[in-house]
Amino acid sequence: MNTKDILKAFPQPEGKILRTIDKEACEKAVEQIIAGGKKTVQEIVELIVEPGKGEDIQARHALHATAIRVGGPSNEKNRKAFASHLASTLSDDRPKAVKGFVIRQLQVCGGIEQGSAIANFLTDPDDHIYEYAAQALEAIGPETVTHFRKAYPKAKGAPRLTVLQGLGVQRDKDSREAFRKATKDNDLEIRLAGLWGLMRIASAEDAELLLAQSAKESGWGRIKATAYCLELAENLEANGKNKEARAIYLNIKKTRTGDHEEYLRESADRGLARLK
């Protein structure tokens, strides 16, 4: 059966929604896509177009359904093969918006083997593809962290924040220096992402940095930076570093003296009570 015929199992909108859908036919189509291998996957991707440039509802539905169905326990062989076929389409000449959709399917079914193909887009600011790439790599897991490390020095503009946040998501202790440097950046969101990264890796030696920076910030920056200090104290407590956690709580009590910051002093008191 040719690919276009396989896709007919998936519904078209009726009265705007996909109200009539044949489960059995769709499941059979998924099996045919898996059996069709790389050629079928590439043909489906060829049918996907940029939003507004044509009709591709069935192709998107079929590709996603297959990405989902190859996941789960005892399905590893099909998952690896399908993810590999999907990733191979990322090097072809096609619109970034289409590649973005493919990357989002790899977020569902991809593995570390697809890391490099996805990571090529981490610093690409077009069509938010850097966000899709970062989110796919984050979903695949901590073993993708090397791609974020390599991309960060090259990332400019919006991708820079996304990649820095990705390092924090992965709790990358090897990026400690990058996080520290980021806390001194001119951009508030970069500073906050740096502080968040240090909190995520539970860096006791950076507690003073977090406290000092949070005291310098104002408004939203102060709210978030203070939150990261309190979360760092909890992380340190979880790691048995009660002395360092206590120092954070005492600092918060001492420095958050405004009437509107009473709740922070109370929060620090609760932390101190836990440590007793």
Add this chain to the structure above:
Amino acid sequence: MKKTPCKNTRRSFLAKSATGATAATILPRHIFGAPHVPPSEKFGTALIGCGGRGPGTYSGLCKGLDVELVGACDVDLNRAQRFSQARSKGKAEVYQDFRKLLERKDLDLVAIATPPHWHASISIASAEAGMDVLCEKPMTRFVAEGRAVVNAFKRYGRVFQIGTFGRFGRSKDKGSVLKHKIMASGLLKDCKSVRMKKGGLKIKQWSGTPGIPPQTIPEQLDWDLYCGPSPWKPYESRRVTGTHRGYWDYEGGGMCDMGQHHYDPEQWTYAKDHTSPVEITPFAPPSHPEVTGMWAWVELKYADGFKFVMESGEWGPSYDRQPLRDVSIDDLSKEDQEKIKAMPDPEPLLSFGEAVKQRKQAGGHPEAAHRAACILHLANLAIRLGRKLNYDPDKEVFVNDEEANRFLNPPMSAPWRV
């Protein structure tokens, strides 16, 4: 961050008003310090998300409290301005970015009625800024957000109430209280009960429309801020103003729109506020990547054997795996029945207003709201994944299903993170 300048802001009014009599009526709550709240105290309030359910949610926030609206916030400035005009004759300052609103020192209580993909992030930020929160249902867009909300409100000692109130009625109903006591007692081993919700989950009404071409972003709308933590997508009008419910990026269809109303009281009745199902079995066709769609039924089994079943009644076969059966006192031995009779009734649930005044937990507290939202998220994930899922309610992860776990905590778009 964007902010609409307002000539007569509350803060500037405070600065200009030097007289004690005027100032005393509008001082923020934390000025008074003590947890007990004087009856004359006035709370500074704000609404974030002023369309749709917004005004109703704000009314719920104000119930039983002396309040003054100080801020109205919406990514669509027209809606924020309309709300400020309607509820404060335009005195409440208008914001497009909630971050600027939360910087206010005269703000105590926040009502959140944005689409659900923003509920967790704004709730957490509100707690971090020292505010109590009433948040529209569903509480979250995915499971990990709920745990982060629970942790934040615990960390800051703030009050949170979810915007559904059926459990308050159940907690006063004798039959429901009896079932609650039976289930909470732990005396019922190997529970055979199957509770079904058939229909009412608005499957077709809140299915999305796929394939709509991108449209021009309205001038008054900050589209990037609307997308926020969710994956960025080109603007088209069905992604906003109510029909957002049909898109996985923002909500979970009728399941999430209506599910928390139904399952929050059920969860209280059957004493499941602190746990989640362990096995989730669906019957559903493959889902579309962007829009919510059809499903037939989902069975959710708890560790004690108790089951919730959802049947859409709008597509596919009926549920026929087991007969329906409620919990009964007769399920227990005579000796255990006596123990149930001797059990005290559960503590009365506090309304949001009572909880704020008494600095205690509200009836729809974060853990309960999170667990109720988890019922919906787990059901939706089983529908989307099309396979039986095994869930560890303590660790809040799927067992032996790495791909399913990717949906429990999907990465957010920077700078948003929980």
